[in-house]
Amino acid sequence: MNVTHTGQVTYSAPVSKGIILLRIKLTEPDSVDFKAGQYLAVLLPDSDKAAYYSIASSPSKAGEVELLVKEDEFGAGALYLYSLKEGDSLQLHMPMGSAFLREDSDRNVVFVAGASGASYIRSMIHYLDESNHLAHREIHYFLGCREEDELLESDYMHALADKYQGFHYHPALSDQEDWDGHTGLITDVVERLMPNDMSEWEAYSAGSPAMVKAVADLLIANKSLMPASFFSDMYTPEI
16 A cells, blocks of 8 residues: 555543544655545555554645544554654555535535444544534534443534534443433434434445444334435445
8 A cells, every 4th residue: 555645743632531632744745635535545554554543633634634542451552653753754645435524505414423433423523623614514423432431522413413403412321320411222222313204315334344234224224314315434324
């Protein structure tokens, strides 16, 4: 895989349990044109392999990209990115992926993420906020994690819900008892809260392949979502 960009780490710190935010300033070239929801490849040094990550930042930040990296002692990509310090350089190939936010659409949107899949959704929500699109659409964001300290940017998401009447944030935990919010499988929460007729909606989902397929099956079979309006790089429903 060829190198399209080189970058330099400017920030690396934990943002939730087991996940760091890595900020990379682009150096050659010094910007990238991408769409919210696309991903990139990190080329691993001394290897012909690459690790793939959603671009977690908004396209409005053309001079840098942000990655959310889940700790994984057996994953070569995670081990490499966790080892990087401020000032270190790395090589990238981007942008990639066709499951990006449809900017020319004004349809209502449901986002469904499981744990680290939130990085895919993060780029789109930040972009919608910055471009003032949250003011005129109905947006529901479902984030499923095991415990509360795994939730990503909950304060920011709650602030958006206070700011925009049509933005709704639905975190759900599967393994924590002292929690007064939604519990159980995220698909069950989606089924309970979303309307039965979603034929005019769009859906974006990321997480484990099994979770994403379950979300697609639920929305299409039970909620009348059009298969062509379901977007994920993990799974594409039959049309």
